[in-house]
Amino acid sequence: MSAVTAAAKASGARPRLSPDFFRLWWADGISAIGDGVTIAAAPLLATRLTDDPRLIGAASVAFTAPFVLFGIPAGLLVDRLDLRRTMMWVNLARAGLLAVLAAGILGGWAGLPLLYLCMFLLGTGDVFCRNAAQVLVPRITPKGDLAVANARIMAAQEAGAGFVGPLIGALLFGVAVALPFGLDAVTFLCSAMLLSRIRYRGPATAPTATAGVLSEMLAGARWLWRHSLLRSLALLSCLINLAGSAMLAVLVVHSTEVLHLSPFGYGVMLACQAVGAVLASRFAPVLTDRFGREGALVATAVLIATSELVLATAPSPYAAGVALALFSCGTVTWNVVVVVLRQTLVPTHLLGRANSVYRLIAWGGLPIGAATGGVLAAAAGTPAVFGAGAAAMGVIAVALLLGARRHWIRRIEPDARPATGHDVEDRAKDER
Template identity: 80%
Template structure:
């Protein structure tokens, strides 16, 4: 009987997903395949140009630095512009950038400086595009379907960036170095075509405010910082991203020096993330329903800590692939929980700006982690990077477990709904 009820609930959630959402999902899927191609090919190109882990890690720094530099302005643009049209333009620009990089490689002038510049500008586009797509989801999906919708988009993104893309990228890199970047350009053009076929968007009445630019930008920051729950989650996400970015930035070095993998083997290892991502897309809504949001976040932190510990202690390609699957499962589940919270708690007219401030805080750890990972790997080796990450995530898991006993998310959201001031959502010093 419980199985029948579960299937009926899943079927009902599926019917809540519109054709517009299907087009958005398809655009995310196809562009994510291209992202995965570049994620695999970019470090491989850097490793071909230099053997310095710091310069190889610089590729990740260049891509993630815009998350810090342009997060808030991107949120303001999301709240001001026609989201669907703006997403199409971003796809066209990113396709052009990758075409230039491919031509530079073919012509012999595509060195590290061009790679850094292109990755930086691609990161700028990613900041806007990801924010815009998350803001768009609640406008084309009823609230009961948000968990399922977000889980499917994230699964498509992780499967593309973690499975199909890396495999194709590593394989094409062995055929011709410029080929992966040309393919990524084509996927962005396909994504733009799919977005153009969408009919729904944000209601025009909610697109613009009458205040000046600076007050509009600060409005989202002030709202988020006063919200104890989302502020705490943003700070925790920053720490998690710092550890995860350090791990991913030196993974190509680890695969060559410790695991003795070829470029294609590196792509296969990266693709293992898709297994965890697809699994998370199915279990995240169920896990949240069974354990509650607090319990789901504790489980994700434990999974990520376990993955880092395996990478640090077991010099095996099979173990590394399994660890990356655990890592992806944890990160996707975490993202599903926190994204739905933002989509339901933030006022609609502030969603783009508050979302961008959250990302500014959460993604601020990405370039720092990538840079730190390169330096630690150069001085102490890649296992040391993973070991530090495992310790950081274990501490976060303990903090979350103590908070879960107090039902910190449930209490904070109930206080928010009642209009009262929420209690501090994280464990106090005495409770730790």
């Protein structure tokens, strides 16, 4: 451990987060509220247009498909472009897109095709902005504070998208169907204004004239696939996202047909995710320090499996709220661990591209899970979707436990010390 990191840890110094980080944090948090509004309102709008679970789930498929289609090109753009400026323009474009959807609803010409198109384009913007934000964080944050910084970013995203946003979205949907989408447009405008004030400028490296675009895109893929630890985590993340996406895609059907909730009740149920997210943001770095990264990942798999099992076996809105809190706690803790690993192990000039390939693998499970959840719910009911997810996560938890017993993360890292949130600065130096 470096002298600076050791002294900070011994003295209990607070994280040294920059003003630029807090601008990014606020921008993410505000747009996350808008995301939560749309997350609650879009499935409710789909239920107004159809009662087929497959067509309702298709809205989630449309939103997540760009993660597979555009993940690698987005990574190349992140490594080439001015992140601040591009994120700002993407958010302005998303604001205009949501304004069109709201106008379509008011005009009576918004049907499922327009909803699917808007969700697809919103997802396309999300592919770039999420990748860009994760690349931007280590450039405006001291390496020793990455775990805390990422936990705060994820907490803001989950609190906005999982608590404040769904409550507002469900409430506004009951007042006027177009209102939630108009509000989301406003949040993207506010986010763009905050991003414009970040002082960071420029891409990680200037684009070279000799390297082809395809070669540059594949460079990140080759690096990631040769790194056995990150490759394995990407594949596991794909399976986890598949199970979670299937669950979330049919949750609105479960809330109306099984739990008999109103639109506002559905929003309140979604908001329970924020409780788990806030808890995870506070305790994920502590959990990682105490039990190491292997132990933290095992705990996340157990939490997600438990949440799916509760949804499958307890037809109660209160039990569903607890289950969603457990699910969110598990996913945020998982993300804190694996994001810090990527930010510290991947070379800086490849971070955007390697990040995008990781997301392509991990998020490839999202549209597959959403489509599978809709088909399975139509054939066997929503509890069958949750039961299948619980079984899959149980298998993943056992696999992670076996890996933890063999110290599969510590063995592949440069040294044999336990992996903790406070050690990322030293790990990065060792890699260089």
